[in-house]
Amino acid sequence: MAAIFRPHANVAAKAVLLGLALLLLTGTAWWWGYPRTDYARRVGYTIDQPIPFSHEHHVAGLGIQCELCHSTVEVSAKAGMPPTYTCMTCHSQIWTNAAVLAPLRDSLASNTPIAWGRVTNLPDYVYFNHSIHVAKGVGCSSCHGQVDKMALMAKAAPMTMQFCLDCHRNPGPQLRPESEIFNTEWVRTTTMPSPAAMVQHYHIGGRNLTDCSICHR
Ligand code: HEC
Ligand code: HEC
Ligand code: HEC
Ligand code: HEC
Ligand code: HEC
Numbered sequence: 001m002a003a004i005f006r007p008h009a010n011v012a013a014k015a016v017l018l019g020l021a022l023l024l025l026t027g028t029a030w031w032w033g034y035p036r037t038d039y040a041r042r043v044g045y046t047i048d049q050p051i052p053f054s055h056e057h058h059v060a061g062l063g064i065q066c067e068l069c070h071s072t073v074e075v076s077a078k079a080g081m082p083p084t085y086t087c088m089t090c091h092s093q094i095w096t097n098a099a100v101l102a103p104l105r106d107s108l109a110s111n112t113p114i115a116w117g118r119v120t121n122l123p124d125y126v127y128f129n130h131s132i133h134v135a136k137g138v139g140c141s142s143c144h145g146q147v148d149k150m151a152l153m154a155k156a157a158p159m160t161m162q163f164c165l166d167c168h169r170n171p172g173p174q175l176r177p178e179s180e181i182f183n184t185e186w187v188r189t190t191t192m193p194s195p196a197a198m199v200q201h202y203h204i205g206g207r208n209l210t211d212c213s214i215c216h217r
Pocket of ligand 1: 051052053054057058062064069082086087088089090091094095100101104
């Protein structure tokens with residue numbers, strides 16, 4: 001039978017097919033992988049704020065407690081942002097004429113809260129609650145990093161579903177004593193009770209923390 005295609009057409013066709021397969025594969029990998037990169041998740045990036053507020057200065061420098069400004073973190077789903085008068089307890093006396101604080105004075109005068117931008121934001125279809133994490137031995141820095149080292153706030157963790165599940169599968173090693181919840185420098189040491197003992201201490205168990213309905217309700 002006469003060959004319609006010459007032998008090397010076969011090779012070319014294979015090469016084209018292989019090329020297409022590779023393109024599909026890298027395309028899929030990119031489509032799936034890119035949204036999960038730290039770049040796409042804005043990890044480590046700061047955002048513009050009405051006032052360049054520094055946690056480094058106020059937390060590490062002045063030693064102000066998280067709860068003074070994020071006062072609902074232990075009792076409600078939201079940590080909350082400080083109202084203007086919290087800043088004014090000090091700034092009605094210090095830096096009263098500073099230009100950077102003009103938005104603060106405007107906010108007080110016009111009785112409108114400062115519109116702080118957000119670096120951590122979950123989609124609406126995810127349920128999250130601060131108070132239970134705090135009550136069960138999960139500290140701020142496990143999710144927000146060392147904010148006392150941040151001159152400007154940046155997101156420390158990707159906040160993907162994977163990030164949440166990594167801990168929900170096995171929270172023990174990340175649980176800390178009650179006294180360390182707000183400590184941004186905390187790391188697990190060998191003198192601490194075992195992860196299993198921490199899990200027992202906080203009465204964790206009895207429900208499966210990876211069930212979809214825990215976070216999607
Ligand atoms: C417990 C007192 C206190 C509270 C509360 C407070 N500050 Fe300050 N703030 C200070 C002091 C002290 C300085 C530093 C002055 C200096 O540099 O010596 C400062 C400095 C600043 C500066 C100048 C830049 C910098 O970080 O050095 C900004 C901006 C600022 N504060 C914003 C705020 C805002 C916004 C709030 C409320 C969310 C707030 N502060 C709450 C005490 C306070
Ligand atoms: C003096 C007030 C003050 C104190 C003390 C303070 N914060 Fe804040 N915090 C703010 C303000 C104002 C913002 C909004 C501006 C910004 O992002 O820097 C904020 C933002 C944040 C955010 C960003 C949330 C988001 O989604 O953008 C986190 C996380 C946070 N604080 C954690 C902490 C932790 C943890 C501590 C204690 C170690 C702490 N803060 C202490 C005032 C404070
Ligand atoms: C288990 C992870 C986790 C821990 C632990 C945690 N946070 Fe958050 N935090 C988040 C997430 C997720 C958001 C965004 C919530 C949203 O968009 O609904 C957030 C948002 C915030 C905000 C923005 C305001 C708000 O309430 O949405 C502040 C401020 C904050 N956290 C402070 C803290 C402080 C202070 C602590 C420690 C006492 C803490 N967080 C512990 C995950 C955590
Ligand atoms: C470092 C560990 C850790 C991380 C990270 C973490 N969690 Fe949790 N989470 C826990 C622990 C511990 C509990 C309490 C379990 C219990 O009570 O049995 C919990 C409980 C919860 C609950 C149950 C609340 C309730 O009232 O029933 C929800 C919802 C939740 N987490 C959502 C999230 C989401 C969403 C994220 C990611 C943004 C996240 N968690 C990240 C450790 C973690
Ligand atoms: C510990 C909390 C938690 C649990 C448990 C959980 N999710 Fe999620 N899920 C999240 C978070 C957080 C996001 C948002 C991620 C983001 O911002 O991209 C998410 C996003 C999603 C999305 C959107 C697409 C995506 O991947 O971003 C789907 C679909 C989803 N979850 C399905 C599920 C299913 C099915 C289960 C049960 C097998 C489940 N989730 C269990 C926290 C959780």
